[in-house]
Amino acid sequence: MSCCTSAPIVTQTCETLLSKCEVPIIDLAHMGTERSPQKGVVKQVATKLVRALSEKGLALLVNHGIPECKLKAAYRALDEFSELSEETKSKYERDPSTNHGYVKPGMEKFSDEEEIRHAYNITGYKGALPQDEVPGFKPAVEELARDFKQLSAMLLTALAVGLEQSPDFLLTKHAHMLGTGNETTLRLLYYPPLGAPVPGVTRCGAHSDYGTFTLLAQDCEGGLEIQTPRGDQWRRVGHLPGAILVNTGTILAKWTNDQFPALRHRVVVPEHCGRGRHSIAFFVHPNNDIPIEPLDIKIVKANQESAPCRLQKKKRGVLTAYHHLQRRFRETYAS
Numbered sequence: 354m355s356c357c358t359s360a361p362i363v364t365q366t367c368e369t370l371l372s373k374c375e376v377p378i379i380d381l382a383h384m385g386t387e388r389s390p391q392k393g394v395v396k397q398v399a400t401k402l403v404r405a406l407s408e409k410g411l412a413l414l415v416n417h418g419i420p421e422c423k424l425k426a427a428y429r430a431l432d433e434f435s436e437l438s439e440e441t442k443s444k445y446e447r448d449p450s451t452n453h454g455y456v457k458p459g460m461e462k463f464s465d466e467e468e469i470r471h472a473y474n475i476t477g478y479k480g481a482l483p484q485d486e487v488p489g490f491k492p493a494v495e496e497l498a499r500d501f502k503q504l505s506a507m508l509l510t511a512l513a514v515g516l517e518q519s520p521d522f523l524l525t526k527h528a529h530m531l532g533t534g535n536e537t538t539l540r541l542l543y544y545p546p547l548g549a550p551v552p553g554v555t556r557c558g559a560h561s562d563y564g565t566f567t568l569l570a571q572d573c574e575g576g577l578e579i580q581t582p583r584g585d586q587w588r589r590v591g592h593l594p595g596a597i598l599v600n601t602g603t604i605l606a607k608w609t610n611d612q613f614p615a616l617r618h619r620v621v622v623p624e625h626c627g628r629g630r631h632s633i634a635f636f637v638h639p640n641n642d643i644p645i646e647p648l649d650i651k652i653v654k655a656n657q658e659s660a661p662c663r664l665q666k667k668k669r670g671v672l673t674a675y676h677h678l679q680r681r682f683r684e685t686y687a688s
């Protein structure tokens with residue numbers, strides 16, 4: 354596996370949101386667990402989370418409880434899988450009916466450019482994992498999926514508290530994360546090294562995520578950029594070792610009437626010879642039957658009056674979480 358310690362260090366001269374102190378950093382230490390949350394700490398996190406997601410659309414989480422060694426084990430597992438023959442990999446290809454499985458380079462496109470990445474989606478539909486070919490794959494992804502699910506449950510609790518709802522207001526909408534009837538997905542990503550930028554080739558085209566929120570762990574290769582809310586600029590996010598990024602997805606944006614914007618983001622090829630990028634995304638989705646329409650909540654922003662969310666009358670033809678997602682998949686997957 355390419356690793357941050359063995360390759361020459363390229364001095365990063367470019368500014369990032371992180372280097373300009375423009376990404377909120379939220380410390381999750383001592384939040385407790387889903388069963389015994391530390392209410393005072395949850396409240397503090399809740400305030401910071403609502404502020405970060407409403408003002409910036411993203412935050413970096415530290416002391417989140419997911420150890421780096423588990424992330425590295427999953428990075429390694431996908432590296433090993435990517436090196437298998439095309440014929441072997443094709444046995445594990447993504448099943449469009451469950452979204453589970455391997456997505457080879459070129460299969461999923463967010464832009465007109467060629468997008469070179471290997472992805473392995475792990476959903477709650479108990480699809481195949483390459484146990485025989487890569488023995489470390491299953492334990493690595495099972496442990497990580499459990500950890501990401503726990504972290505997401507704590508964040509959903511904090512978010513509900515921050516929105517002045519009962520602590521389980523959002524959790525109940527996500528009751529079946531990684532079970533049937535819920536499209537929450539753990540996704541391992543590997544972008545092989547390209548040497549230098551190649552015209553017409555990118556790593557991941559611009560898009561916003563489809564779910565409630567996404568948690569993203571990444572190695573030190575860099576390349577992740579977000580579009581500023583006015584849409585006029587792309588900014589590098591930067592890398593804070595050990596931190597996990599949280600960003601709003603389009604479902605949370607719809608629930609909050611865009612008061613939590615779903616940031617568009619992309620991954621570009623580094624200007625200097627890169628070593629390959631690894632990242633792990635955990636896409637948090639509500640249960641399939643949950644309607645996606647503005648929620649009846651008020652969002653209290655610092656120094657502003659609370660804004661009512663339900664600005665429109667209930668419309669006919671409201672999509673459920675499931676139909677919302679299928680519509681987005683049709684836009685991005687080659688058939």
Ligand SMILES: O=C(O)CCC(=O)C(=O)O
Pocket residue numbers: 540542557562569571577618620632634
């Ligand atoms: O690799 C990354 O850092 C981003 C991946 C991503 O945005 C996605 O899969 O939705």
Ligand SMILES: [Fe+2]
Pocket residue numbers: 560561562618
């Ligand atoms: Fe994304």
